Structures are given as structure tokens and as C-alpha cells.
Amino acid sequence: MAETLGKAAFLHHLGEVLAGIEADGLMKRERLIHGAQGAHVEMQGRRMLNLCANNYLGLADDPRLVAAAKAAMDEGGYGMASVRFICGTADAHRVLEQRIAGFLGMEDSILFAACFDANGGLFEPLLGPEDAVISDALNHASIIDGIRLCKAKRYRYANSDMADLEAQLKTARADGARFILIATDGVFSMDGYLAKLPEIKALADQYGAMVMVDDCHSTGFMGPKGQGTPAHHGLSVDILTGTLGKALGGALGGYIAGPQAVVDLLRQRARPYLFSNALPPAVVGAGLAALDIVEGADDLRAQLFENARYWRAGLEALGFTLLPGAHPIVPVMLGEAQLAQDMAAELGRLGVHVAGFFFPVVPKGQARIRTQMNARLTREDLDFALEAFAKAGRKLGVIQ
Numbered sequence: 001m002a003e004t005l006g007k008a009a010f011l012h013h014l015g016e017v018l019a020g021i022e023a024d025g026l027m028k029r030e031r032l033i034h035g036a037q038g039a040h041v042e043m044q045g046r047r048m049l050n051l052c053a054n055n056y057l058g059l060a061d062d063p064r065l066v067a068a069a070k071a072a073m074d075e076g077g078y079g080m081a082s083v084r085f086i087c088g089t090a091d092a093h094r095v096l097e098q099r100i101a102g103f104l105g106m107e108d109s110i111l112f113a114a115c116f117d118a119n120g121g122l123f124e125p126l127l128g129p130e131d132a133v134i135s136d137a138l139n140h141a142s143i144i145d146g147i148r149l150c151k152a153k154r155y156r157y158a159n160s161d162m163a164d165l166e167a168q169l170k171t172a173r174a175d176g177a178r179f180i181l182i183a184t185d186g187v188f189s190m191d192g193y194l195a196k197l198p199e200i201k202a203l204a205d206q207y208g209a210m211v212m213v214d215d216c217h218s219t220g221f222m223g224p225k226g227q228g229t230p231a232h233h234g235l236s237v238d239i240l241t242g243t244l245g246k247a248l249g250g251a252l253g254g255y256i257a258g259p260q261a262v263v264d265l266l267r268q269r270a271r272p273y274l275f276s277n278a279l280p281p282a283v284v285g286a287g288l289a290a291l292d293i294v295e296g297a298d299d300l301r302a303q304l305f306e307n308a309r310y311w312r313a314g315l316e317a318l319g320f321t322l323l324p325g326a327h328p329i330v331p332v333m334l335g336e337a338q339l340a341q342d343m344a345a346e347l348g349r350l351g352v353h354v355a356g357f358f359f360p361v362v363p364k365g366q367a368r369i370r371t372q373m374n375a376r377l378t379r380e381d382l383d384f385a386l387e388a389f390a391k392a393g394r395k396l397g398v399i400q
């Protein structure tokens with residue numbers, strides 16, 4: 001009886017939390033797509049231009065990946081029905097892991113169900129209470145959670161603030177840290193800003209620290225052959241994590257790449273690896289096909305960055321405030337949360353699907369619409385979108 005009452009009160013409590021989210025204007029509503037993800041998507045029977053997917057190279061609906069997934073499923077079946085170490089490791093898993101490692105210039109890699117799991121499982125097996133992890137304040141939620149799960153001492157530096165990073169390195173050394181790992185996103189996804197890897201690496205060398213980079217918003221399109229931000233900067237780091245869910249096909253799957261001993265120990269100890277199912281054959285087969293395409297996709301990468309250049313120039317000419325850069329993440333700054341939501345809604349009515357971002361995802365007063373380019377958007381698409389931004393921006397008083 002008490003249990004029933006407890007549950008009723010609990011659900012009432014949850015209802016109040018939800019009402020609070022609604023009252024704060026922070027309720028996220030999922031809009032339904034019918035059919036495949038792409039430069040255009042169908043929503044409520046309407047064809048929309050899509051400017052908010054992480055589909056940088058436009059591979060999410062690529063027929064070559066669909067065919068590779070089907071072929072892999074025909075050969076390997078639907079699911080593995082096991083974690084990797086019991087009876088869930090197919091030859092294809094090892095081929096993909098070695099392929100990812102080769103692509104990134106690392107000794108080996110280890111697959112996870114998602115990069116969220118990769119980051120969640122990375123730190124705890126590698127670092128103990130004698131060690132230190134120093135993390136950028138704007139790192140992805142999965143890095144923050146992964147660090148919370150490990151016993152190393154935690155230090156945080158203000159986003160890309162190299163003086164602060166150095167101060168934290170000094171503190172960690174003064175605190176007697178055995179090993180120090182600096183953790184950063186390669187690209188900060190709300191701003192499209194690149195981590196200052198050359199300076200981070202120099203500081204790491206100076207203080208005897210190692211560097212881990214989460215390159216989810218970079219792998220496949222930044223740097224030579226799309227090898228990511230370290231390659232873009234002409235350097236290498238100690239550990240890389242990434243996803244198959246963005247430029248590399250857009251389905252799911254994550255990985256950690258690094259020295260052999262790191263990968264070997266993670267295979268023994270990383271909890272999301274040990275206690276969660278192996279990736280299914282379709283995802284592994286399409287992942288290999290995605291790497292084949294990506295390695296030869298200089299044309300797609302050139303188109304992606306040309307699109308980003310054209311899109312930025314067009315928005316700036318209209319008078320919008322952008323964050324500077326060349327990354328295909330192009331944030332249109334609007335200030336207040338309500339304005340970002342109104343702008344997104346107005347653009348939706350005009351046939352352009354975008355998402356407004358506001359507190360707590362970005363700081364208060366820095367609400368924005370984060371647009372993202374992809375290689376499959378045509379000049380016609382971008383001109384259509386610029387016209388919609390012009391109309392919506394004038395209507396809402398964002399531009400003249």
C-alpha cells in the first residue's frame with residue numbers, strides 16, 4: 001500500500017518537474033522525420049531543407065552504405081546477441097578496429113556502441129587516485145560523465161584558456177600527480193571552434209602530460225584525408241575518441257584509438273565495452289564502406305568547406321552575427337532564448353529545418369541557431385535558405 005502511494009507521489013513530482021521545464025521555455029519537442037536523413041527531409045508531409053544534422057559528408061542515406069549494410073547483414077545476420085568477449089567478436093569487428101586505427105595513425109582501436117560509451121568508459125580503467133585529468137570546461141557531456149566515473153583527481157580549465165590550462169597543470173604537478181591526462185573536444189560543437197591543439201600539446205610536453213581528443217565533429221572531414229583535428233594541425237595526440245554517427249555514415253558506433261597497451265587494457269576493463277552488446281554486422285560493414293568512401297572523399301570535403309564559406313558569407317552580407325571560423329558548424333547568434341525559438345519556428349514555416357540552442361546548452365544571453373553545412377547541399381539549397389533567413393530575420397527584427 002505504502003508503495004502504491006509512494007509511486008503516485010513520485011509521478012506527481014515528475015509531473016511538476018516537467019511543468020517547470022515547460023514554464024522555463026526549455027521543453028524540447030521532437031519533430032518527426034519520415035524517410036531518410038538527408039539534405040532534404042520529409043516532415044509532416046512537407047519537404048524541408050535540413051540544416052541541423054551532423055551529416056557533414058552527406059553519407060547518411062548514401063546508397064553505397066545502404067548496400068554495404070545489407071550485404072553485411074546477409075552474410076553476418078542481424079545481431080551478435082553477445083558482448084564482445086563472450087561470443088560477440090566477428091572478424092569484421094577486428095577489421096574495422098584496425099582500419100580505424102590505420103586511418104587515424106594509431107596502433108589500435110576499440111569499438112563501443114557509441115562515442116558516449118567510449119568516453120564514458122575511457123578514464124576509469126586508465127587512471128587511478130594518484131593521477132590527474134584536466135578537462136576543458138566546454139567538453140562534451142560524455143567526457144564529463146566519464147571523468148566523474150574515474151578516481152583520478154579532477155581539474156578543469158576555462159574553455160580554450162591556455163593560461164588556465166597551464167595553471168591547472170602546475171597545480172596537478174604540485175599536488176603530486178603521477179600521470180596527467182588533458183581531455184578536450186577537437187571541435188566545440190556549440191561554437192564550431194577548434195581546440196588549440198598546438199598549444200595544448202606544447203603545454204602537455206612541457207609538464208609531462210598526455211592528451212586525449214574527442215574528435216566527433218571533425219573526423220572524416222577535417223585535416224588531410226579527413227583524419228581530424230590533430231592532422232589538421234599537423235600533430236599527433238595520445239588518445240583519440242570518435243563516432244561513426246556523424247561524418248562517418250551517421251548511424252551509430254564509437255571508438256577509442258591509441259597505443260596498443262591503452263586499447264588492450266580497455267578491452268579488459270572498460271565497462272561499457274564489457275557489459276554491452278557488440279555492434280551489429282550491418283553497422284560494422286557500413287562503417288568499413290564509410291571509411292573507404294571517406295579516404296577518397298577530397299571532393300566531398302572541398303564541397304563541404306566551400307558550402308560553409310558561401311553560407312557564412314551570405315549570412316554576414318544579410319547582417320547576421322555569426323561566430324567566426326571556417327568549420328561547417330555555423331552558429332547564428334540571437335541572444336535571448338525566445339528569439340532563437342521564434343526564429344527557428346519562422347524558418348520552419350519557410351521550409352528550413354533548424355534548431356535553436358539556449359541555456360543551459362549555451363550560456364544565458366547567447367542563444368543561437370546552430371546551422372550545419374553538409375557536402376550534399378547545392379547552391380540552390382543555400383540560396384533558398386539565405387532567402388528564408390532574410391525573411392525570418394527581418395520579420396523578427398534581427399536584421400534590417
Ligand SMILES: *Cc1c(COP(=O)(O)O)cnc(C)c1O
Pocket residue numbers: 113114115116117119140142185189214215216217242243244245252253254
Ligand atoms: C556526438 C558527440 C558524442 C557522442 O557520440 P555518439 O556516438 O552519438 O554517442 C561525443 N562527443 C562529442 C564531442 C560529440 O559531438
